[in-house]
Amino acid sequence: MDRPHSTSAPRVRRSRAEQKRETRDALTVAALVAFTRDGYHGASLEGIANEAGFSKGAVYSNFGGKAELFLAVMDYNLGALRGADWDPLAMPEASGSGAPEPSAGHDEDPARMVRGFGLAMLEFIATAARDDTLIHSLRARVQVLIDAYGRVAAAGRPDDEELPVDEVAQLMAALEQGATMLALSGAASIDSALLRTGLRRLVTPAAAANEPSPVRDAHASPLPDVERVRRLIRDTIDS
Structure with a gap:
């Protein structure tokens, strides 16, 4: 009797470099949230690690400290807000006529x-x-x-x-x-x-x-x- 073949896609193992990059990216985004909410001095590395779902040791495995982590957030912002399509002289994109306007809270x-x-x-x-x-x-x-x-x-x-x-x-x-x-x-x-x-x-x-x-x-x-x-x-x- 033939064994049934699994229809699920084979699980792709991530390399150590990919895992490290994912951890670093998650910590950077968590740090952006923490620095925005608590300020540079008010944010803690332990709190940032917890928000990203890691231990404090993960921060020191990827960054030299709070200053280096803040620089990584700056790099993230520069990439997101000053990308190749950035044009400070252009008018903001208008919402579509049928698109709902965001609520006051959003x-x-x-x-x-x-x-x-x-x-x-x-x-x-x-x-x-x-x-x-x-x-x-x-x-x-x-x-x-x-x-x-x-x-x-x-x-x-x-x-x-x-x-x-x-x-x-x-x-x-x-x-x-x-x-x-x-x-x-x-x-x-x-x-x-x-x-x-x-x-x-x-x-x-x-x-x-x-x-x-x-x-x-x-x-x-x-x-x-x-x-x-x-x-x-x-x-x-x-x-």
Whole structure:
């Protein structure tokens, strides 16, 4: 009598490198949540490990400590929010006419996430600025942001522009980060429409100067990246 053949797919064994990568990714995402909620100093490695479903030892097996884990979260954010398709000058994607609008609770979550991580970032910058080794790692991540703006500046550069691309990129990054600082302090707010106008004036001053003043959106978040975070969450839910 023939033995029945199993119809289930054969189980694929993951390599040690794949397992390590999955563990590292899970810890990075858990750390993003913890730093956003509790701040850089308030988040604990044990709590992050628990959220990811691992022991504290798993953190030290993959990262040198809290600072290295925070740098990994920065890398994750730079990849997700400053990917190849990133265009800070483009209008946010409009929802489909038949798509339901997000509820107030869901709409506030991305803004809360961006604000929470922005505050954690300020804590980390203050710590890194006092550490001769850590400051170099921070500068490398900031340079990734500047380089991303450099690609945008180079693509839209007018023929008569005299400022070098890297200087325009630094000004664009400074404008965005300055807008974030104003929003986090509560001193003032620059909504996304005004920020896009300012960035366009740095890239194409003559053309942007003739544009009409941006229409301020009373419901828009003053923090950059909120709309992109909202889109990432929506894409994750849809998938």
